[in-house]
Amino acid sequence: MKNNVSENSNSQLIPLKPLIGYSLLAIISGLSGFAFITIINKIISNSITATETQPMQNYLYMFAGTIVIFFVSRRWLAGGVIKLSQKIYWDIRKDVIKLILKAPYRKLQEYKEEVYATLTTDVNHVSNASLMVITFFSSIILIAACLVYMAFLSLKLLGVSTVVIALGVLIYALRSKSSNTQIKEVRELEKTFITIFNSILNGAKEININADKGTQIYDQRLMKVATTGETKYVTALLKYLNSEIISQILFYGLITFILVFSGTVFQTPIATKVSFTFVLLYLMGPIVSVMTIIPVMNRATVSLKKMNKLKEDLAKIEKPQNVSHKGQYKDFSDLKIRNYAFSFGENQFSVGPINFDIKRNEVVFIYGGNGEGKTTFINTILNLYNLDNGEAYIDGKLVPLKELEKIKNLFAPVFSDFYLFDAFYGIADVDYDKVNKYLKLFELEGKVQIKDGYFSTTNLSTGQRKRMALINVLLEDRPIIVLDEWAADQDPYFRHKFYTEIIATIVRDEDKTIIAITHDDRYYNTADTLLKMEYGKLEKTNISELAEIF
Numbered sequence: 001m002k003n004n005v006s007e008n009s010n011s012q013l014i015p016l017k018p019l020i021g022y023s024l025l026a027i028i029s030g031l032s033g034f035a036f037i038t039i040i041n042k043i044i045s046n047s048i049t050a051t052e053t054q055p056m057q058n059y060l061y062m063f064a065g066t067i068v069i070f071f072v073s074r075r076w077l078a079g080g081v082i083k084l085s086q087k088i089y090w091d092i093r094k095d096v097i098k099l100i101l102k103a104p105y106r107k108l109q110e111y112k113e114e115v116y117a118t119l120t121t122d123v124n125h126v127s128n129a130s131l132m133v134i135t136f137f138s139s140i141i142l143i144a145a146c147l148v149y150m151a152f153l154s155l156k157l158l159g160v161s162t163v164v165i166a167l168g169v170l171i172y173a174l175r176s177k178s179s180n181t182q183i184k185e186v187r188e189l190e191k192t193f194i195t196i197f198n199s200i201l202n203g204a205k206e207i208n209i210n211a212d213k214g215t216q217i218y219d220q221r222l223m224k225v226a227t228t229g230e231t232k233y234v235t236a237l238l239k240y241l242n243s244e245i246i247s248q249i250l251f252y253g254l255i256t257f258i259l260v261f262s263g264t265v266f267q268t269p270i271a272t273k274v275s276f277t278f279v280l281l282y283l284m285g286p287i288v289s290v291m292t293i294i295p296v297m298n299r300a301t302v303s304l305k306k307m308n309k310l311k312e313d314l315a316k317i318e319k320p321q322n323v324s325h326k327g328q329y330k331d332f333s334d335l336k337i338r339n340y341a342f343s344f345g346e347n348q349f350s351v352g353p354i355n356f357d358i359k360r361n362e363v364v365f366i367y368g369g370n371g372e373g374k375t376t377f378i379n380t381i382l383n384l385y386n387l388d389n390g391e392a393y394i395d396g397k398l399v400p401l402k403e404l405e406k407i408k409n410l411f412a413p414v415f416s417d418f419y420l421f422d423a424f425y426g427i428a429d430v431d432y433d434k435v436n437k438y439l440k441l442f443e444l445e446g447k448v449q450i451k452d453g454y455f456s457t458t459n460l461s462t463g464q465r466k467r468m469a470l471i472n473v474l475l476e477d478r479p480i481i482v483l484d485e486w487a488a489d490q491d492p493y494f495r496h497k498f499y500t501e502i503i504a505t506i507v508r509d510e511d512k513t514i515i516a517i518t519h520d521d522r523y524y525n526t527a528d529t530l531l532k533m534e535y536g537k538l539e540k541t542n543i544s545e546l547a548e549i550f
């Protein structure tokens with residue numbers, strides 16, 4: 001099976017080659033438009049000066065030629081732009097998803113809102129602007145071509161025009177600085193918006209019952225973000241607009257000067273004045289295009305920087321070499337964990353140093369009060385968190401801290417906040433006899449069927465979904481099942497069945513080993529080993545003394 005995810009995603013976010021190709025096409029199309037205006041100019045100027053040298057038929061051929069080039073290149077360009085825009089849009093999204101799939105879990109938790117903002121906002125900004133890049137560069141080329149033509153018409157008028165255009169550009173550049181800062185600030189608000197949006201979606205039930213919760217979130221949090229975002233963005237765009245108007249006024253001033261005063265000041269002949277004004281009017285189009293595109297490009301630059309920063313941040317914690325260790329430990333017989341230590345940060349909760357041994361087919365229960373560190377410990381042994389210290393021995397063989405990534409191959413977990421996928425993903429050959437056996441044992445027969453590899457439904461009760469999740473991990477070729485308060489959502493009958501029948505079946509028939517976090521003290525005696533977690537430290541409890549403890 002082709003593994004698209006592991007394909008190197010070092011490719012550029014925006015493909016340069018087609019972009020350059022389409023920019024060239026845009027230039028050809030622009031130049032044909034320019035040729036069109038030049039021919040008109042020539043005819044007018046010839047008519048004014050009455051120095052007709054070319055027969056009209058020649059102009060007709062030229063017209064026809066430029067029109068054909070213009071429309072063919074436009075059509076080709078428009079089709080290409082449609083394809084390119086979709087390619088860029090989906091390529092960037094695929095790239096971000098690839099990054100997420102490879103990112104360390106802790107980093108991902110930290111960057112959840114940022115990732116969301118990138119996928120929804122930045123991707124749109126960048127793909128929209130990437131299309132405009134084509135118009136932008138072709139407009140710049142057209143401006144340059146017009147300037148050359150203007151130089152050919154009159155150097156003096158070109159000098160005046162250059163001064164006026166330079167002044168317009170300077171005013172525009174100076175004023176756009178503060179607009180850019182505001183655009184950056186608006187992008188920063190996006191993360192807060194996503195946080196609020198997520199809390200509304202995730203708390204939809206609570207808000208439905210008590211609408212005041214929603215009103216308060218809307219009034220106190222969302223309104224603030226929306227008003228600030230709206231005001232800042234409008235201010236930034238109005239500044240751009242005002243700069244554009246100033247530049248246009250300068251431009252019309254220039255045209256007025258040429259038409260009214262250049263004859264007196266520079267003794268410019270009337271035909272040159274008309275031709276020059278014609279070119280200036282034609283030039284307006286590309287200049288306005290450039291000015292309209294600049295804010296869009298600035299917004300996209302902010303987004304592009306954000307995306308690159310996200311890419312860097314997600315890849316910051318260096319992951320071990322991408323070596324496939326699939327099935328490497330499926331025959332393990334004993335695991336020793338030594339001096340595991342992990343802290344959420346300075347002055348934050350920490351676990352360890354932890355020493356922990358487990359043998360094949362052993363059933364280990366971990367208990368302890370809320371917040372004592374059971375889940376954190378589980379996440380460290382699963383190597384979801386990057387350990388500060390520690391090493392493991394699998395069948396006596398050292399796995400140093402740096403290579404702990406491969407220890408993941410030992411485990412198949414069902415987390416307390418598990419996610420039930422709609423199929424047995426990641427399992428090469430699904431054993432359907434086994435699936436049916438466990439659907440029966442887990443009393444889901446008739447409730448869920450497997451159709452074309454997919455579950456007929458995931459609309460199950462929480463307890464039933466947990467049963468499906470456990471069936472899923474049983475099929476994985478991994479020897480240690482890790483369960484975080486799995487039985488907490490089961491009814492007393494099934495909980496009893498789980499501790500007294502299912503665990504033994506899994507160990508015996510599937511050759512599995514079990515590590516389970518549990519608060520069910522009634523069943524602690526069904527474990528081979530009982531461990532207590534107390535403020536990040538793990539201690540063994542003697543099962544024979546249970547009666548005295550509970």
Ligand SMILES: Nc1ncnc2c1ncn2[C@@H]1O[C@H](COP(=O)(O)OP(=O)(O)OP(=O)(O)O)[C@@H](O)[C@H]1O
Nearest residue numbers: 344348349368369370371372373374375376377533
């Ligand atoms: N992302 C985090 N950043 C900082 N501290 C955290 C984070 N997640 C958990 N903690 C802290 O770690 C401590 C241990 O949490 P943990 O979830 O491991 O407890 P637990 O023993 O599994 O509790 P429970 O029985 O309630 O599930 C808690 O005090 C919690 O505040």
